[in-house]
Amino acid sequence: MQPARALGLTLGGLPASGQGRRNDMGTQIRWTGRVVSGLGVAARWTTLDWFRAAIERLFGFKPVPGTLNAIAEGDRQELDRLLLTAGTVLVPPAEDICCSLVLPAHVARGVRSHPVVLLRPMVYGYNPAQVEFLAPVRLREALELRDGDEIVITIGDNAPAQKWIAADSSRARSDWATSRPSRQ
Ligand SMILES: Cc1cc2nc3c(=O)[nH]c(=O)nc-3n(C[C@H](O)[C@H](O)[C@H](O)COP(=O)(O)O)c2cc1C
């Protein structure tokens, strides 16, 4: 399976090929991916106070617990480039927790689309084809998604307004002892 732009899907009314196309939203890069179930551990991480506060400060919403997981299809070179150059680094409140890269994106299924935050935990051994999405709603319900469904992922090719964000460590102390997920 090829990325959406290589499949000749449209982008802003233009053929989505090459390095993306400019429209009134700027240059947008698109891929296809397949929805998958994960390990069921993201719900714990994404309900930690420091994490929720950082996402709200950066993107203005409180994520529902968990992440929607997908496996990106085709050539991921542009996805990797955007993660490294367009993502904001989320720095956790302790040195034995991994940083994450976060950046705004859209996920679409058919005619339905939803704004999301693409999250890449910088975890050793992480599958580089996997992408995780945070949203203020349950995306499986909003977009009627099941495992194996194809989604279209769109990311703007823009420098991040904020390059990094450090978690509020005062928020971490209270939940640290009680709700820290087991780590690798
Ligand atoms: C903010 C945040 C920090 C994370 N830090 C770690 C970590 O330090 N070590 C680790 O093994 N996984 C870490 N993860 C990754 C999760 O353990 C998990 O692999 C990932 O979110 C996928 O979960 P899922 O399969 O339940 O969707 C982190 C995830 C998030 C959201």
Ligand SMILES: Nc1ccn([C@@H]2O[C@H](COP(=O)(O)OP(=O)(O)O)[C@@H](O)[C@H]2O)c(=O)n1
């Ligand atoms: N914004 C979100 C977050 C999670 N989810 C889903 O909610 C469930 C719980 O999330 P999770 O991260 O604990 O689960 P897995 O991704 O590990 O399967 C999963 O089915 C996710 O796909 C969603 O639909 N929309």
